[in-house]
Structure formats: C-alpha cells, structure tokens
Amino acid sequence: MRALTIEDLNAAAHVGGVSSLVMRQELEPASGPDGVIAPAKYVDSNGNATYIIEKRYMEGEENPAKVVLIDSKTSFANRAEATTTEAMRNGEGILSKMPHIAVEYDVDDGKNVFYDNQLPHRGFDGHIRVSSYEGESTSKAEPYANARNSTLENLLPLFDLSPETVIFGGWDSTRSKNQLRIPSILVGETYAVLAEQNEDPAIHRAGGRVDPVGASINVDSKNDRVKIVGDSVDLSDKTKASFEKTGKGSTIGLGAIPPSAKKDLLDGVSVRKVISTRVVSFATVRTFHFGKGVEGDAAIRALIIAVLLRDIAGYDANPFIRANCFLSETGKPTVVLNKRYGEKEELEPLTVDLTEKLLETAYAQAHEKAGITWEGQEFLVQGNPAVLANSSAEDDAKEN
Structure with missing residues (x-):
C-alpha cells in the first residue's frame, strides 16, 4: 500500500480523474463494547429532545439494521474546520496563513473575534453582512460585494477573501437575487448500529x-x-x-x-459498533472554476482538496465529539480512491505530517500556476453592537 501523493490530487482536479476519496473508521465505546454513549440530540415536532434512529443496509446482512446518528454531516464539517481555527490561533502551518473574514465585537473585558469558518454561514453569515467596514455597511464594501457576486464559473473573488466558504460550501440564502450556492465537497458522519434492534433503544435516566x-x-x-x-x-x-x-x-x-428515570430523559444508548465515514468528492470540486485557465483552475482545486484532507487529519488526531460520547478506534481506518469503472485503490491512512506536506506542495503549485497568495490576510469587520445587545444563550440549551 502506498501513501496519497500530490500527483493523485492533481489528477483528481482534472476532468476524467478519480471520483472520490473515502475514509472509513470503525470504533467502539472507550469503556468497552458494553459501554453507553450519547448520540446527537435533536428536537422533535413537540419540542422534546430525541435521537435520530433510522434503518440502513449493512454489508453482509440480509435485513436493514437499526442505527442511531452520532455525528451529522454538517457537524463533522464544523469539527474539521476547527483544525483551521486552531492553526490560525497558533500560527502553525499553511492553514494559519489562509485569508479569512473576521468579525470583532466590543465586550466589557475587551474584544471577541470570530473567524468566518466559525460562523454558521461562513462568509455569507449575518454577523458579517450586518457589520461595518471602514465606517460603512460591510455589504457595500467592494471586496465583500465582489466576493458575494462570485459564481461557480468564477469563484476567485470569494476564494481570495474567504477560502473556507468555497472549501466547505455556503449559500448566500438571504440575498434577494444572485444567491450563490456552493455545494459541499466533504460529506462525513458517524453512526452506530444499535444493540437493541426491536424495542426503544434509549436509556432514560438522569443523575x-x-x-x-x-x-x-x-x-x-x-x-x-x-x-x-x-x-x-x-x-x-x-x-x-x-x-x-x-x-x-x-x-x-x-x-x-x-435521580430520575422519566421517559423524556435521554442518557445514551448501547451499540454493537460505531462507524465513521468521510467522502471527499473530486467530481464536485471539478465543477468549480476560477478564471485561471485549465491548469490554474486545477491547481486551485488541488489546493482545496489538500486543505480538506489536512483538516480531516487534524480532527482525527483529536477526535472529540461530545461529553459522554467517548470512542476508541478498533483498528486502522481504510482509505480508498474510487476510480473510474468500479476500480478502487486502498491507500495508507492519512496523517497530520502527510497532509501538511501535501498542503505545502499544493499551495506552492497554486501560487505558481494561479497566483494564489496566502499571507494571513484578514478582512476585519466591526460587529453590529445591536446584535450583541440582543443576543441570548436561552436557545442554546435546546440544541445538541
């Protein structure tokens, strides 16, 4: 088995290349197979907390198995993005030099700064749109307006200002027209096959x-x-x-x-096994264009892929999900290139060192072929004080 190379990324960035890279990891409760873990909580139509339980096909099984969602697609993307946030804070590696939008709020003990990749809608987030830049509405600022006017035929203005919005996807949904939708290249989730396949699998108790x-x-x-x-x-x-x-x-x-054992209390579930999957779609990233010609666009796409892989490897180095959901790996992950016509190639697991080297090479290549320059450029905007004055943590108690 060989390791993933920059040649693989370059081939994937060109039309006709491999379709996707799939990473799959099996886990179990850290306390052992008899341990209890806490799945993701959602709110049902009555406003009560619930787990997402569904049936899925499992290879080698005749009937679908009942599974519970541990970590959703959007949630995993946020966790992967935290690798970039940490790099920016520490000033380490290529990720720390990535351009970004930052929102600064004045608070009693100083200032709170939030990066675009920390906000729910990334570069299109409301905190940015209702902020001010150089004394005027950020929405009127030329660099930001140009970024929002990007299209899938030319994403360069947005990529220059907020690469993470292009890399992880975004939707400028509140705009009256020209709503740019960037599909997510990365899909990742974690789910568990329930030990109890017939009755209510949830453990109802509270300490x-x-x-x-x-x-x-x-x-x-x-x-x-x-x-x-x-x-x-x-x-x-x-x-x-x-x-x-x-x-x-x-x-x-x-x-x-x-202590209580009321039926509306959720403490966790017992599971047979936990499966974590990540898919990076090269077919999706090949729909992105940047106005830099065939080779220039391909170099930027390879850079996007490299950032995603570095973020994934960063998360895998410290795979925390939530309290009372402590998991351990049961073996090495499988990493597979899905090629054309059903061909597959298994690769070595991704590591922080490997993906950082890929990212360094991909960035140098994008700099040479497409003029991409990352020097930690920050588009700093001032948060609207009225937003902060009217914010509350009340709704947070209802969320996962």
Whole structure:
C-alpha cells in the first residue's frame, strides 16, 4: 500500500480523474463494547429532545439494521474546520496563513473575534453582512460585494477573501437575487448500529445532585426572591423572571436534584459498533472554476482538496465529539480512491505530517500556476453592537 501523493490530487482536479476519496473508521465505546454513549440530540415536532434512529443496509446482512446518528454531516464539517481555527490561533502551518473574514465585537473585558469558518454561514453569515467596514455597511464594501457576486464559473473573488466558504460550501440564502450556492465537497458522519434492534433503544435516566447547604430551597417571600437574584448580572431575563414568580431554587441552581428515570430523559444508548465515514468528492470540486485557465483552475482545486484532507487529519488526531460520547478506534481506518469503472485503490491512512506536506506542495503549485497568495490576510469587520445587545444563550440549551 502506498501513501496519497500530490500527483493523485492533481489528477483528481482534472476532468476524467478519480471520483472520490473515502475514509472509513470503525470504533467502539472507550469503556468497552458494553459501554453507553450519547448520540446527537435533536428536537422533535413537540419540542422534546430525541435521537435520530433510522434503518440502513449493512454489508453482509440480509435485513436493514437499526442505527442511531452520532455525528451529522454538517457537524463533522464544523469539527474539521476547527483544525483551521486552531492553526490560525497558533500560527502553525499553511492553514494559519489562509485569508479569512473576521468579525470583532466590543465586550466589557475587551474584544471577541470570530473567524468566518466559525460562523454558521461562513462568509455569507449575518454577523458579517450586518457589520461595518471602514465606517460603512460591510455589504457595500467592494471586496465583500465582489466576493458575494462570485459564481461557480468564477469563484476567485470569494476564494481570495474567504477560502473556507468555497472549501466547505455556503449559500448566500438571504440575498434577494444572485444567491450563490456552493455545494459541499466533504460529506462525513458517524453512526452506530444499535444493540437493541426491536424495542426503544434509549436509556432514560438522569443523575442527581446533592446540595450541602439544603436539600430543598423554596423561597416563599417575594422580597427574598428579589434579594437573591437582584444582584445576579449573569442570569437571563427568562430565568430571573421564572424564579421571581415561583421561588423554586432549582430554577437558578439551588437545592438538591433527585435521580430520575422519566421517559423524556435521554442518557445514551448501547451499540454493537460505531462507524465513521468521510467522502471527499473530486467530481464536485471539478465543477468549480476560477478564471485561471485549465491548469490554474486545477491547481486551485488541488489546493482545496489538500486543505480538506489536512483538516480531516487534524480532527482525527483529536477526535472529540461530545461529553459522554467517548470512542476508541478498533483498528486502522481504510482509505480508498474510487476510480473510474468500479476500480478502487486502498491507500495508507492519512496523517497530520502527510497532509501538511501535501498542503505545502499544493499551495506552492497554486501560487505558481494561479497566483494564489496566502499571507494571513484578514478582512476585519466591526460587529453590529445591536446584535450583541440582543443576543441570548436561552436557545442554546435546546440544541445538541
């Protein structure tokens, strides 16, 4: 078995090349096959937390198997992007030099800065669009307006300003016209085959909490309620109002909580095996054009592929998903090039060192053939203070 090479990336960047690169890793609960792990939580039509359970074909099995989603496609892309964010913070490697858009918010203890790849819609995100640049609306700024006017026939203005938006995909969905949609090149997910294939597989329970001051704290006096929360600047308005109305200490984190096994509580599932897959679609990236001719465009595509592989390898070096979902690899991953006419070639697993070298070579090539220059250029915009003033963490409690 050989390692992936820059020649592979260059061939994939030209029409007629291989269709995709597939990485597949089997895992198990870190505590052992009898361990319990926490899948991703979603909200159902009634506003209650639920797991995504579905049936899928499993090779070698006659009937579809019931599986649970551990990590979704969009979620995995965000986790992979965190490799770039970490590189920018540490100033390490080619990723740290990637141009980017940054939104800066003034806060009480200084400034908070968010990169485009940290925002939900990347370069098209609302935090950027309603911000200001050099005293005027960012949406009117020439570099940003030109980037938003990019098309799949020429993505260069956007790639110059916010490469991550091109690399990971984006949709300028709030625009009244010329809504650019960039399909994602990377699709990755993690799911698990459930141990329980017939009945409800979810474990319904929640741990208790001991309060050494008092097991039960209920405040009858309205004056005492006001005194307790009156100086608490960190409470949300909703939480504060709820406590002032009911006086229940549990509302603000006071008092003991008994263990519970109510059916609406979700603590995890038992699984037979966990499977993590990633697909990089070369066929998709070949639909991207940059106005640099056949070889120049191909060089930029190879650079895009190299960034994705470096981000994936970075995540795999520290594969954290969420609390109570600790997994360990059961063996080496398989890495397969899907070639034409059903041919496949298995390659060595991707590593940080290998993908960093590929990225260095791909960048040098794109610089020479297409004039791509990455020097850490930052398009810094000032966040709209009205957005920050009206933000709240209330909805975060409902999310995964």
